[in-house]
Amino acid sequence: MTLTATWGQLSWRALDWVYLSGQVGVQARLPVVVAAGAAALASARFTRPSLVFAQPWQPRLERGLPLRHATVVTGWCLAAYLVGLLPLTAAVAAQGAGAPHPVPILGALTGFAALTLLGYLCGVALRGLIAVPVAIGLVFVCTSMPLVSDTWTALSLQLPFTLSLGSQESVALSFYRLGFFLLLVTAAAWTSLRLLRAPRRWSAPQVTAVAAVAAAAVLPHLYAFPLVTYAPSGSEVCAERDGVRYCVHEGHADELALIVELAAPVFAAYGSSEAVPAQVRDRSLATEDDEVLHGNEHGVLWTGIYPGWDPYQEVPATAAVWLVPDLGVCGSGGVGSTDEGASPEQRRMSALAEFEAWLASRPFSHGSGDGPSSEAASDEDGVRDWIGRNEERLARCEVEPEELPWRP
Template structure:
């Protein structure tokens, strides 16, 4: 009989306390892994904490938009990238932390020769982080999506949405790459800073828009992101994600030697990042894509995009009193049109030549402030025609400043016309509207040339 075999315990009860403790720990580890398959091989708090933070951040940044006027699907398509700017920074920092903790060389299972440290482990780490954080971000967008769906203006644009989601994953993988490269906790602030810069560059220069998540502004109904720009961004971010994965796997291999695919990936990313600086993509294009809804009031035709039909009556109600208070039918525009109906820049820039006043209707706009002000600006000259931008009614002030005061206060008086009972003040306080209208008709050319002094107003003592 083999003496070595005779010493082996024949049952679990015969084993020593050390073996039993090891067995208990292994069983506990297996049960934890089985109980949390959605997190393995990362501990749940590592992804749950940033996921909850991202959810709260997204809800907080979009909650105020739920009651906005004129929401549309084009706006929401752009907001997917805009709202991801800070959540993706948190996600990249989380990925860097996971890589720094669970791939550092001091861990027995993270040695370069370990077979499990090939392609599977980094991909599994990144998949868990992206899955939870991106999922939390999309859940945070659900209330805004529901608000847009209830109004139903326009249609979603898939290219900006796909670009934003791809960019979310690519920048997270870039953060993971920082963790693999540095293998220390310093990788977390490095990845946060790097990704924050990448998401902020479009706000500095338009040329970076093709390489990041968002436009410098969010388009709305009647305008859409340029298709070439969107497709280029999507391709670049897919390339960046692929290069980040390959480089992470290469850094975890032994020995670390550059391979042809790695060199090709680095060159391809650098070349793709340089091209938008050589050829500037158009950011947006006009896309009216809908019929117009019109109404006529006192000789002025008001038209809006069908998606803004609910705003038409209010636009008429707020603009008509301003035109009526001015009085001159020649100065009043023939049409007031929604900018969402425009088909090109020339049509908008030369609108005044054709008697067309273009007004913007966009998500979150305040018609009570913007419509009267837009109508008054159409009727009156720019105050810079006076040669000054600051008004002063004092008799000892320079003539240019006193004339500016007349224009500024006449504009304020016109803007207040849609709101009966609003307090009149300044040079036009207490004047009868008919008297002001008659004065405007007699002095229209002098008002346009900024030649009226405050002392000339006939109702002033």
Template structure:
């Protein structure tokens, strides 16, 4: 069989087809992010692992197919007694499949990387990136091992399914995060994946790649002889897979580096991370009308701060008692939805204060608590709508006079806080 040096000893189509599929999958899954607001390098560093879930399953399937077709003992060039089956043939197979598939994946990430380079803030986080790329290679080798062990086309769905499950486990339980490619969520500016977790993942995948490669060679060797180094590598992988279930690694840490950019309007100070400076005027424009519509200066927060500026959970929790509204600004966020909702949510009592477990309703079977809860929900919706006073339309909230509502709030502020207002009392109700 003739093959180009770039593919030898595999036929070109065996690696070009999965590489093309990986490229298409990566471009399709990241294309929508190119126009996202507030892109940053921390987000991109996490996306290297997040976006690899499907591509690495394809790569594992391609590696399994290569092993099943070109390492089976019925082939004249793949006899177990041949010296090159010791390492030469499996190494060449793995190198070609991994190189093409991983290369296609990295090419697919280039548009998102370019978008972040142009508009993104912060700095790349190298440890998660290295861990994800090492994991991509290790899981591709795991697919090759499936092909060597099963020696048939059944190895392809087995490898794809096994790798997909392994990359999905962090979405089920946090303990698997140290053994997979990604966090259950993607951190953004102001946060970073914890260094112990990232280093553990990197070490685990290096161990896994070593153990899988040695095990594949052992299965192809005749006679099969375990070495002390091979046994140690396999045992180390088993021990490393258990440890995160006994010790919970912290997933992320706060990293609020960078200065803040602030503005003030109507007595409220608005501050964002310097990397989110473009969002400051929009946050101010959307939140200020909500606070103005409520009227009471005692209820309005003294500051609205970007969560990327927080130094820890304690600061976020304690500052809420001192008039600080923390607002999350992250890649892909929709300020037109989230800013009015956050501002209105600050002014309205907690949804559980009515004793209805946050469930509101005005139908015939609704309890008094649920009816009062529905009044709070409707009141919050009216406050949020103040960010867009010209788009109220003909709905039930459109006819409310802002000055009249503000006077009503002054008279009923204590009753609103105690969840004692009935839906019929709302000022826009006939």
């Protein structure tokens, strides 16, 4: 399962160790469900009271037997999961960007063991095959809760989003997750041992263990841990073309030339030096949210470089969005149309959208020969002149689709 889920990532661009550190928990979400089901099956079949060799009074039901069950199931499943991650680890090691984060990795692996033991506990408690679907459902819910609410992130294997170079999981969150899963391992193992003794009844230590786990599960809902912090470690690598400075994190140095090649034609096609950003920067270099949110006020265009990104689509589109007025200015609710019966706002929205698409196509216009953008490729100077004459009208969303210079 793990190898199948990660196989397509082996050829991704911009892989880094921060991404892999998070993927250890992300990719475990479904394999740990299978592991919990296997553990529940093992405990339900080999500890049920109908077995002639597993009577409550026999010594094999003391500490040694359940621990051997749990160790074998957890060990095999966790080892298989780690083997499935080896190809992705090798692909990341080949690129070598950033450094691994050990606490999130250790927390995810401890969580894998804890949830597997939780499945084993279901089998011990229910003493029948009904424990298998119960364990699968319970663990699946536990691993899926962060996708519903961020407050569950400290109690599960993964963040609700993917990290990459320049960011890291919050230290407090990482250590809390590790501590919670260590507590869950201890409570699940201890409770399993106590339930296999005769007579089966709750004792003070069991109640204490359950109460400790419950208290640890409630705390993140009372105090919301920060999920992510900026970690712009490493220097920046820069290049300059046509007055625009392009800078990326040193771990993304291989992407710099391509970014310049794809963004520069978009800026050149627009023509106005005042509209073009002073800098294009990699978000991995950011140090705070305000720096990114208010980048346009300082002439900085921030572009995300992350594992699996497609620069041929994202860089020209990001550059074009910077140059084109906010598409909501037309008052059409973001919907453009030139169909019969379309409102004036929708028609003008359509003109802006087509203008943005034309700008984004500039890196691919020469030698392409297809689409309306190729008609303007032979006369980009004329289009720049038209943009200069109509820049204010474009900003006020007053241009009709028929006025676009590449229209017949």
